[in-house]
Amino acid sequence: MKTNYKNIFLGIIIGVIGTCGVFFIVGDVNVETEIQIGEKLDDDNKNIDISIEKTVDDNGKEIINILANGSGSVTKEEIEQELERLYIEKDIDISSGDVDIKINITN
Numbered sequence: 001m002k003t004n005y006k007n008i009f010l011g012i013i014i015g016v017i018g019t020c021g022v023f024f025i026v027g028d029v030n031v032e033t034e035i036q037i038g039e040k041l042d043d044d045n046k047n048i049d050i051s052i053e054k055t056v057d058d059n060g061k062e063i064i065n066i067l068a069n070g071s072g073s074v075t076k077e078e079i080e081q082e083l084e085r086l087y088i089e090k091d092i093d094i095s096s097g098d099v100d101i102k103i104n105i106t107n
Contacts, residue, residue, distance in 0.1 A: 045073050046072045047070065048078065063099075069106070
């Protein structure tokens with residue numbers, strides 16, 4: 001069986017040009033392709049969970065427990081920035097000895 005490669009190649013070219021021509025005539029067609037090999041390393045995989053608990057001990061002294069959990073690609077600096085924002089928002093004085101801060105980071 002004899003194969004005529006010239007006609008096959010010509011048919012593929014005409015098909016591609018015809019398909020592109022139809023897309024161009026039909027309207028605005030957006031084609032978006034994303035190829036990913038391996039693990040996706042972007043900033044979307046960040047989760048910071050902060051819980052603030054205020055308790056009063058037997059002497060009437062207020063103790064503040066702050067637990068910050070970070071997961072994903074979050075860094076300790078990002079957690080500390082978020083804590084600084086919450087200190088201002090919640091009016092927490094961390095310079096007093098009545099504040100217990102725990103930071104946990106898991107990947």
